[in-house]
Amino acid sequence: MIQLKGIRKHFKTAAGTIRAVDDIDLTVEPGEIFGIIGYSGAGKSTLIRTINLLEPPTAGEVRVGERVFTQLSGRELREARREIGMIFQQFHLLWSRTVKENVRFPLEIAGVGKAEADEKVRHMLELVGLTDKADAYPAQLSGGQKQRVGIARALANDPKVLLCDEATSALDPKTTDDILRLLQKINRELNLTIVLITHEMHVIRKICHRVAVMENGRFVESGPVSDVFRRPKKEITRRFVRDVAGLEEEAKEALDLSFRDMFSGRILKCTFFGTEAKQPVISRCIRACEVDLSILQGQVRQVNDTAYGTLYVHVDGSSEQVARVVDFLRGSDVEVEVLDSGFPSA
Numbered sequence: 001m002i003q004l005k006g007i008r009k010h011f012k013t014a015a016g017t018i019r020a021v022d023d024i025d026l027t028v029e030p031g032e033i034f035g036i037i038g039y040s041g042a043g044k045s046t047l048i049r050t051i052n053l054l055e056p057p058t059a060g061e062v063r064v065g066e067r068v069f070t071q072l073s074g075r076e077l078r079e080a081r082r083e084i085g086m087i088f089q090q091f092h093l094l095w096s097r098t099v100k101e102n103v104r105f106p107l108e109i110a111g112v113g114k115a116e117a118d119e120k121v122r123h124m125l126e127l128v129g130l131t132d133k134a135d136a137y138p139a140q141l142s143g144g145q146k147q148r149v150g151i152a153r154a155l156a157n158d159p160k161v162l163l164c165d166e167a168t169s170a171l172d173p174k175t176t177d178d179i180l181r182l183l184q185k186i187n188r189e190l191n192l193t194i195v196l197i198t199h200e201m202h203v204i205r206k207i208c209h210r211v212a213v214m215e216n217g218r219f220v221e222s223g224p225v226s227d228v229f230r231r232p233k234k235e236i237t238r239r240f241v242r243d244v245a246g247l248e249e250e251a252k253e254a255l256d257l258s259f260r261d262m263f264s265g266r267i268l269k270c271t272f273f274g275t276e277a278k279q280p281v282i283s284r285c286i287r288a289c290e291v292d293l294s295i296l297q298g299q300v301r302q303v304n305d306t307a308y309g310t311l312y313v314h315v316d317g318s319s320e321q322v323a324r325v326v327d328f329l330r331g332s333d334v335e336v337e338v339l340d341s342g343f344p345s346a
């Protein structure tokens, strides 16, 4: 369905040439969900944007379906791009238009007649479960609902391929799971080929068939997800796998003990996914919320001034104080899950 051959994207900057994508070959089969994982700066966004030529490659060939995209003229390319839908971390919705107008937008551009467009919008909203929000504005929707609008809009022109640029990174874990299930459903029902980029291994684990691990503009490892999980060859892959496997196991043991020894408050799972590492988020939270907060388990890594990882913390306080902590952390770009502790909050 998609074939990339020798793709390079180099940016010339005052500081020198940045090899954002450096000689990537990739074949994605029809109906496959292919994940590309890497830390910030690995080149994932640049690479996924070369597939629809939003980022024209410096060198290499992009083939989607029957067409060689890198050989098309401007007009041919605009038309060919309808075969490819795209969704984004920040949704990129039109804020002054309603949900149904957002979904209708690509149909208007494609010159689809009113009756056909009406029917298509209705069908798309039904597919993503947003029929009752047709007349709402994006600002009135939750993050998960906004992404559903993004998906409905991306699918309006019946593309064969959907590109997902960190589509769940701005969402909490439960909403992430809902959106991943939706992507799985449309992959199966519409036989849609999906390419997604993420820095979260659990996204890969949940829905991808194959994965490539990207570092410094190159694929360092790739294969079926279960193989890469069981036998990671490179250190970077082992780190991603530890994030979802080993660390979770270790954490579970420690948390079981913590649950037994604590009688008030709640345990929070805090996931840092690109949070400014320079901000001492936890200590600011303790001061701002005036609570006792202890770190039980976890690890946060710093990559290029950005923090990734998971911390399990115990908030010893009333349910109002716990709610304040949750709000504060979420407002600081940290994903928070309140764990079911088995003891009542004070």
Ligand SMILES: Nc1ncnc2c1ncn2[C@@H]1O[C@H](COP(=O)(O)OP(=O)(O)OP(=O)(O)O)[C@@H](O)[C@H]1O
Pocket (backbone or CB within 6 Å): 011, 012, 013, 018, 019, 020, 038, 039, 040, 041, 042, 043, 044, 045, 046, 047
């Ligand atoms: N337009 C641009 N001009 C110069 N350098 C760029 C440009 N776009 C990206 N880069 C550089 O290319 C490299 C790869 O960036 P890219 O955004 O593709 O990485 P990424 O893996 O998607 O990371 P993130 O998730 O943080 O966006 C980075 O060093 C980035 O600074």
